[in-house]
Amino acid sequence: MSRELATNDAGDRAIGFWLKLTSGEATDADRNACAAWRAADPAHELAWARLQQGLSKSVGRLETVLKNEHHALRRTLVRPTRRRMLLNAAGLVGAAATGAWVANRVSPLSNLAADLGTATGERREFTLPDGSLLMLDARSRVDLEFTAQRRSVRLLEGALVVQPRAGHPALFDVHTPHGQVRSTGAGCMVRLEPQASLAVALQNSIEVLPREAERLTLAFGEGARFGDVWVDRPQPMEDAASWRExxxxxxxxxxxxxxxxxxxxxxxxxxxxxxxxxxxxxxxxxxxxxxxxxxxxxxxxxxxxxxxxxxxxxxxxxxx
Known part of the structure; x- marks a missing residue:
């Protein structure tokens, strides 16, 4: 399993366990399963810790709702019939899947396991550690990795537009499960789709590097979808970034x-x-x-x- 997929899975599993344990219906077996999962891999414990930190800062209101058995939203989240109807709607695991789906539609819980994220209907611009500008589309999330030698954004869900800060010696990379998009300073859009990634050059030129296919250079206004072992021909696609406006x-x-x-x-x-x-x-x-x-x-x-x-x-x- 790739690093991106493993990270996404750990975050989703952490959310699933949290929803189950706070549902008011958790058993000793559920608590033991969570403890065993956390102990099985340092990445699991890290995902759990990040979730708890995010909860304490961002969704105290939602946690209060889930613990209040008289609250209408809480009853919707944990109602067994609703679980059966919407099971696996958000791709999470176990009986907590439906609670995760409903909560995710209200306040995206997956963002708690990411460095930056946006809610339903929200577009937001961020200033990155190197001074680059990043805009996320609605329901998008990313992880960041910035050092003196490396500028990297890992797109976990949704879409982004990045304007790398000019004059920096390090290249700017956007990673997806299918490969990476590289810029020396040109703005670009990257979107994660169910079976592929989409890259669009919004200035000058950028490079698309699928995991196991030849790299492709995109000129201004061109875009291309790519997977692990393939990449499409460039096409005019500047309109794909119109969500910014x-x-x-x-x-x-x-x-x-x-x-x-x-x-x-x-x-x-x-x-x-x-x-x-x-x-x-x-x-x-x-x-x-x-x-x-x-x-x-x-x-x-x-x-x-x-x-x-x-x-x-x-x-x-x-x-x-």
Missing amino acids: GWLKARDQPLGEIAAALGRYRTGLLRVSPRASVLAVSGLYPLDDTDRALSALEHTLPITVSRYTRWLTLIDVRPA
């Missing part, structure tokens, strides 16, 4: 991709049927008003948008 620009993109982008700005689930997901979409849609974006899609495509409370929205092909 709060807009989603689409040019013949599958509706499934559009829904995934809008989903980062909605607290509830946004699901698209297989038939609807392949419909081609072009247009400009506001990320900060996803209801308006969905209404625009419904008026321009042969689809229906059905809302079942704020927690679930389904998109399907309109009946003939």
